[in-house]
Amino acid sequence: xxxxxxxxxxxxxxxxxxxxxxxxDNKINIRALSxxxxxxxxxxxxxxxxxxxxxxxxxxxxFAVSVTDVLAMEVSDSPGGLxxxxxxxxxxxxxxxxxxxxxxxxxxxxxxxxxVENPQEAIHVIRKAGIKxxxxxxxxxx
Amino acid sequence: MYWNEHFECMNREELKELQLMRLKKIVxxxxxxxxxxxxxxxxxxxxxxxxxxxxxxxxxxxxTKQDLRDNYPFGMFTVPMSEIVRVHxxxxxxxxxxxxxxxxxxxxxxxxxxxxxxxxxxxxKNSVIQIAYGYGLFTGGLGIHYGAERVGASVIPMSAGxxxxxxxxxxxxxxxxxxxxxxYALYLAETLEKMDWDRDKLKLKYGIFGAEPWSERMRQxxxxxxxxxxxxxxxxxxxxxxxxxxxxxxxxxxHIFEDHFLPEIIDPVTGESLPFGEKGELVxxxxxxxxxxxxxxxxxxxxxxxxxxxxxxxxHVRMSKVMGRxxxxxxxxxxxxxxTQVEAVLLEIGEIEPHYLLIVDRIGNLDSxxxxxxxxxNMFSDKIKGLEDLERKIRSRIxxxxxxSAKIKLVEPHSLPRxxxxxxxxxxxxxx
Numbered sequence: 001x002x003x004x005x006x007x008x009x010x011x012x013x014x015x016x017x018x019x020x021x022x023x024x025d026n027k028i029n030i031r032a033l034s035x036x037x038x039x040x041x042x043x044x045x046x047x048x049x050x051x052x053x054x055x056x057x058x059x060x061x062x063f064a065v066s067v068t069d070v071l072a073m074e075v076s077d078s079p080g081g082l083x084x085x086x087x088x089x090x091x092x093x094x095x096x097x098x099x100x101x102x103x104x105x106x107x108x109x110x111x112x113x114x115x116v117e118n119p120q121e122a123i124h125v126i127r128k129a130g131i132k133x134x135x136x137x138x139x140x141x142x
Numbered sequence: 143m144y145w146n147e148h149f150e151c152m153n154r155e156e157l158k159e160l161q162l163m164r165l166k167k168i169v170x171x172x173x174x175x176x177x178x179x180x181x182x183x184x185x186x187x188x189x190x191x192x193x194x195x196x197x198x199x200x201x202x203x204x205x206t207k208q209d210l211r212d213n214y215p216f217g218m219f220t221v222p223m224s225e226i227v228r229v230h231x232x233x234x235x236x237x238x239x240x241x242x243x244x245x246x247x248x249x250x251x252x253x254x255x256x257x258x259x260x261x262x263x264x265x266x267k268n269s270v271i272q273i274a275y276g277y278g279l280f281t282g283g284l285g286i287h288y289g290a291e292r293v294g295a296s297v298i299p300m301s302a303g304x305x306x307x308x309x310x311x312x313x314x315x316x317x318x319x320x321x322x323x324x325x326y327a328l329y330l331a332e333t334l335e336k337m338d339w340d341r342d343k344l345k346l347k348y349g350i351f352g353a354e355p356w357s358e359r360m361r362q363x364x365x366x367x368x369x370x371x372x373x374x375x376x377x378x379x380x381x382x383x384x385x386x387x388x389x390x391x392x393x394x395x396x397h398i399f400e401d402h403f404l405p406e407i408i409d410p411v412t413g414e415s416l417p418f419g420e421k422g423e424l425v426x427x428x429x430x431x432x433x434x435x436x437x438x439x440x441x442x443x444x445x446x447x448x449x450x451x452x453x454x455x456x457x458h459v460r461m462s463k464v465m466g467r468x469x470x471x472x473x474x475x476x477x478x479x480x481x482t483q484v485e486a487v488l489l490e491i492g493e494i495e496p497h498y499l500l501i502v503d504r505i506g507n508l509d510s511x512x513x514x515x516x517x518x519x520n521m522f523s524d525k526i527k528g529l530e531d532l533e534r535k536i537r538s539r540i541x542x543x544x545x546x547s548a549k550i551k552l553v554e555p556h557s558l559p560r561x562x563x564x565x566x567x568x569x570x571x572x573x574x
Contacts, residue, residue, distance in 0.1 A: 004524075006522075006524035008517050008522050008529070008552070008554060009554065010552075010553050010554050010557065015554075036526055038526060038529075038530070040551050040552070041529065041552055041553075043524065043525075043526055043529070045524070059519065062554070062555050062556040063554065063555070064517045064518065064519050064521075064522040064554060064555050065519060065522070066519065066522050066523070066524055068524040097525070115524075
């Protein structure tokens with residue numbers, strides 16, 4: 001299970017830079033990120049090397065922040081690799097709420113972060129479907 | 143042109159005698175029928191027999207909106223419900239509306255003062271009048287409706303909204319008098335221009351506008367763009383509704399129908415009566431209402447009164463256009479809105495004290511309300527859908543409480559300006 005940091009950001013100048021500054025000043029390294037936006041606001045989702053610390057410092061800096069459990073799956077780093085993995089998730093009836101790519105990779109595999117309902121249960125189903133799911137400690141330090 | 147020359151042009155000495163006679167009666171009426179008034183009078187040590195001149199009015203206690211709220215819904219009525227033939231209500235500050243009741247005779251009085259108002263504005267029995275004020279609990283629509291019928295005009299009870307249809311019927315029915323809020327009049331003008339119609343297709347000549355503050359500049363714009371003569375009317379449901387005062391075609395202040403409503407201007411801080419020509423809060427005592435009379439009702443509206451004779455021949459005093467408020471009430475699209483109403487809705491939704499900011503603007507002649515709400519971490523969901531649901535939930539609660547739609551914008555915690563003491567809750571960008 002991976003601890004993802006989610007932040008609420010208004011769509012206005014300098015907000016994203018401010019988040020990155022706070023994290024940088026506290027020596028926190030961003031490993032993956034995704035930004036979903038609407039007309040007025042966005043939700044920034046981050047995987048960092050030290051999630052607990054990141055949560056604390058962002059909260060201290062008055063951000064609306066929360067922690068969400070997500071999963072990191074290995075996907076073959078070749079054409080059609082992600083498609084194959086997603087087909088298997090479909091067959092296992094796992095619905096992906098959102099997904100984004102991880103910056104680092106292992107040998108020949110790419111990493112993809114997915115958010116699903118009931119990650120605790122889903123993790124077993126996904127593993128059973130033959131997909132490798134990484135533990136947090138491993139991902140944070142990649 | 144007068145509706146009721148006898149009363150509208152009455153010699154002032156005679157008028158004062160009439161006012162005093164009516165004041166004595168109304169004071170007796172509330173003293174013996176409304177426990178709230180009796181208690182308040184007794185606390186101040188006054189009784190009906192103490193009213194010997196009009197100046198003795200100053201001995202009487204003020205009545206506030208809070209008093210009406212404390213006696214919700216029917217506690218201020220002087221007659222049993224069997225005598226009440228109509229009830230209206232305006233939005234209250236904490237969810238409960240202010241309720242007013244009318245006897246058959248009150249409806250009659252109301253039609254009389256509105257017939258005067260409409261006549262001031264150019265309406266005759268040959269007019270076709272389109273009423274685009276809201277019908278319902280709001281006093282605007284039905285009030286003017288009865289006045290227009292009294293005059294004998296042909297009434298088109300359109301109610302508010304549905305702009306293209308308004309214009310279509312205005313053309314097809316040959317409407318020559320329009321009654322609505324001034325901002326809606328401008329919106330109609332704008333829509334008309336966009337539709338690229340020949341103005342000659344419309345027979346519109348007069349406009350009777352009120353229920354929200356507007357300026358001389360706005361009048362000029364309405365008159366130019368709609369090619370009509372526009373007059374300002376004034377009223378509030380607590381006193382009777384529209385029909386408390388009206389401009390004549392001289393357009394130099396609004397004649398208060400003094401044989402029915404006794405006006406005062408007071409210092410809003412000390413409560414002292416101010417002389418003519420001084421700016422202060424308008425206070426009214428109803429002289430003829432039966433079901434729901436009010437004694438020295440504080441309107442919170444700021445104005446100046448003048449006793450100078452008017453070129454139109456009416457002898458009733460004139461009040462200037464309302465210049466502002468002594469409280470934080472705003473009028474948005476004709477609806478009274480208090481910031482505390484918004485606060486109450488937010489408190490219901492979140493668990494913590496909310497920080498919010500109301501931004502009122504006028505875009506394309508229509509008022510808009512944006513409510514910025516600070517998101518707290520415990521309200522924050524990682525899902526976009528969750529945030530959108532929250533916005534929707536706030537929007538629908540605001541809509542049902544205030545009766546107007548607002549745009550809800552979630553903002554980051556601690557991003558709204560904090561101030562020492564009284565928080566700034568409102569930014570009004572309207573240039574009225």
